Every structure is written in C-alpha cells, then in structure tokens.
Amino acid sequence: MNTIEDITNAVRDTIRRAFSAYPVDIQTSPEEETTLWVQVFAVRAEDVRAVKDMILQLQDEVIDAECGILLLPMVKNIEVTKKYYPQFAPQDPAGACGMFSGLLDTLPSQAYEMHRGLLESLTVEVEHPVFSSAQIEYQEAGYAPTRERGRQTEVPASADESRYAMAA
C-alpha cells in the first residue's frame, strides 16, 4: 500500500471505524505532496490524545517505512472546530445533524453517542428506503425511546447497509 490514494482511504476508514462521530478530512500539505494532513474535527477533549495516537500509529502500521509518505495528525477539539471550521462543527438542534448506516433499532443509541454531551434531548427523524418515516424522541438519560410514531416496526436483514438520514 504505497499510493497516496490507497493510504488516504485506509487512514480515513480506520479512523472512522474507531471514531465514527468525528468528521475526517485528509489533505496534502502545501509544502510537500507526500505529507498528508490528517484532520479530525469536533473531537471531544477526552478523545484528542487517542485520535492523535491512532494517526501516529497508522504511520508505522499502514505505510511502508521508505515510501516517503508522512502523516501529520491535526486533531481539532470542539471549540476550535466551531470557531475555525464551522462546516465540520456539530449542528444545533434546528438543523440536520448527521448521517450513518446501521439497523434502525440501534439508531437511538448511535444518535445518542454522536451527540453525547452536546444536547439534552434530541428528536430523530428517519428516512427509510422501504418504510415510511418514523420519529423517535428520546432523552439523554437512558437510551430507550420515549415515544415512537409512524409505521416502521422492523427492518429486514437486507436493509443493514441502507443509509438513514437523520434530522433533528
């Protein structure tokens, strides 16, 4: 794995698997084409060190030692993201706040994880490719939905990879 494209994809995928809530953007440094800025945004303070360490570890594990490609960790906490990179900042409850894939019955807990510490409560609207939309309202205290509306009751196995748009 030596091409910049392969490395970019591998690094992005690995970070997203471990820290799915954080936007990742990989760019070439303006100084050298073989130096990659690995930018991760809106990272909670308690995760900053772990995200940096993961990027530094990827340098050793993913990239051949002599191929000359260098990963630079550029991890932005929530404050920095909101001030300087608003396009990557967590949205307020009035706007769309994220997209992810997975079974519909895990949606409340995923949404909770994505917004933990940022919101007291969240209304989630689900756009499903098969079923009509459902709204799930839940409170931060406990993952269980407090109310469900709509016809959606179960998701077929084939829908595992479907993408659900979530809007608060």
Place this chain on the structure above:
Amino acid sequence: MKDKSNENWIAGQKCLDDGNVNAAASRYYYGVLQAVLGWARAKKGYDRTQKGGVHSKMAEFVRSEGKGRDFYGRKFAELQSLRETADYQPEPADETDLRSLLPDCEKMREYYLKKAEPI
C-alpha cells in the same frame, strides 16, 4: 547546522516567553530539523538531490534511527504538525501541546547534534 539549530531553539524559547506561540512552534521545529539535517548530511550522505522533500526525508530518518526511533519519530511528527498549523491553518498552534513536546524535542535535538560531530 549546529549554530543555526541553537539559534532557532533559543529564538523559540524567546518567542514562547513573549507569548508568540506560532512563531515559537516554527522556531523550535527548525531547531530540531536543522540538528537532524546536519547529522543526515554528515553521517548519512544526505543531499538535496535525493528523492523526496527535506521535511519528510528528515522525518523518515528520525523514524529509522536509534532505539528511540518510534517514540522520537512521533514527537517529531507532532512538532511538525504544530509548525504547519502555525504556518498554514487558521487556528493558532496549541501552547499546551507545544510545551509538552519541548523536553523530548530538546533531547532529540541534542542527540542529533552530538551524533553529527566527527568521531
């Protein structure tokens, strides 16, 4: 390169004392880079005609040299991240991060300055 490395390192200290964190990140980084570059020229036969840019090449040398190569390779990458943040990104370099890196970066700089000396 030793004198230039020393000059940049001292300038970094002064910038940080004056509260100029971005300038400090840049000077400290070049203080280390020039120490590595001096060693690479003296002991590794490095010259500018070699493939790759000087920054990534020095990082590669650090990651492959000595017992502490993994540790210092990571510290050097973190210092370069701060320097490129200071130079190109909209936000300032993080002062806490910079201060936490300095003890290890100073050891790294001294290591390469010493290794560059003739035996």
